[in-house]
Amino acid sequence: MRIPMDIIGSKEKAVAVIDVPEEQAEAAVEEIRKRYKHVKSILLKIGGREGVYRICNTKLIWGSQDTEVIHKENKYLLKLDPLRVYFSPREATERQRIAKLVKPNERVLVMFSGVAPYAIAIAKAQKDVEEIVCVDINLVATQYATENVKLNKLDDKIKVYCWDVREASGLGKFDRIIMPLPETGYQYIDVAHRSAKEHAIIHLYGISETKDFSDFEKKLKDYAQRFGIKIKILRKSKVSEYAPHKVKVRFDFQFL
Numbered sequence: 001m002r003i004p005m006d007i008i009g010s011k012e013k014a015v016a017v018i019d020v021p022e023e024q025a026e027a028a029v030e031e032i033r034k035r036y037k038h039v040k041s042i043l044l045k046i047g048g049r050e051g052v053y054r055i056c057n058t059k060l061i062w063g064s065q066d067t068e069v070i071h072k073e074n075k076y077l078l079k080l081d082p083l084r085v086y087f088s089p090r091e092a093t094e095r096q097r098i099a100k101l102v103k104p105n106e107r108v109l110v111m112f113s114g115v116a117p118y119a120i121a122i123a124k125a126q127k128d129v130e131e132i133v134c135v136d137i138n139l140v141a142t143q144y145a146t147e148n149v150k151l152n153k154l155d156d157k158i159k160v161y162c163w164d165v166r167e168a169s170g171l172g173k174f175d176r177i178i179m180p181l182p183e184t185g186y187q188y189i190d191v192a193h194r195s196a197k198e199h200a201i202i203h204l205y206g207i208s209e210t211k212d213f214s215d216f217e218k219k220l221k222d223y224a225q226r227f228g229i230k231i232k233i234l235r236k237s238k239v240s241e242y243a244p245h246k247v248k249v250r251f252d253f254q255f256l
């Protein structure tokens with residue numbers, strides 16, 4: 001039986017998030033219990049990601065109610081509870097792609113930072129980064145982010161704030177800004193604009209339904225125009241499949 005799922009956690013304790021029709025759930029549970037002894041809880045997806053916090057809509061169908069885990073990704077650890085925060089282990093490769101672009105002495109802003117996987121990936125890959133600032137509106141995510149920064153001994157490099165990005169102030173200007181909120185991130189382009197140093201690079205995630213991503217480009221440019229903001233796109237990349245006929249994309253750009 002093929003079970004579409006994510007396993008989040010460690011060899012000692014993991015949570016499986018499965019995406020099967022409800023009538024196949026029992027068979028899937030049996031299979032997972034046989035194959036993955038370290039899985040202590042099984043969550044069934046019952047909808048998409050929801051609300052401002054973008055948490056996966058799931059229900060516990062087997063195992064422990066304690067779904068907090070420590071996930072190992074590359075050479076760092078991420079403590080989190082998938083019932084309370086956004087996290088996707090599938091984005092590990094994308095985090096590495098971004099981390100490798102960061103140069104020494106950069107100040108980096110990670111908007112919509114969740115439990116801080118981007119910030120930690122960057123700080124591990126670029127030891128000479130000057131500072132990374134994380135902002136997320138979900139208090140629980142920022143509490144985990146703060147714990148994760150300590151867990152990975154990166155207190156001297158990463159700062160975490162629980163704020164609506166739009167309300168954030170006094171953070172200074174940045175060389176690089178990461179905007180991993182694909183559904184509505186482009187609506188914060190004015191915030192990125194006022195937080196960017198001259199020549200700063202912005203990595204914005206979005207959703208596209210066209211082969212050349214022109215639908216997302218138009219949305220972004222139209223929105224930017226409302227604020228009189230002009231951009232120069234450096235690169236457009238497909239990140240992953242998102243939904244039938246929709247892909248997640250990343251646009252790298254600078255402000256003109």
Ligand SMILES: C[S@@+](CC[C@H](N)C(=O)[O-])C[C@H]1O[C@@H](n2cnc3c(N)ncnc32)[C@H](O)[C@@H]1O
Nearest residue numbers: 052053054086112113114136137138164165180
């Ligand atoms: C798609 S998740 C990405 C989380 C994290 N960057 C990651 O890759 O695991 C988007 C995050 O944006 C946060 N968020 C949504 N709207 C926000 C806002 N206006 N200000 C700050 N954070 C926001 C949510 O709480 C959520 O943690």
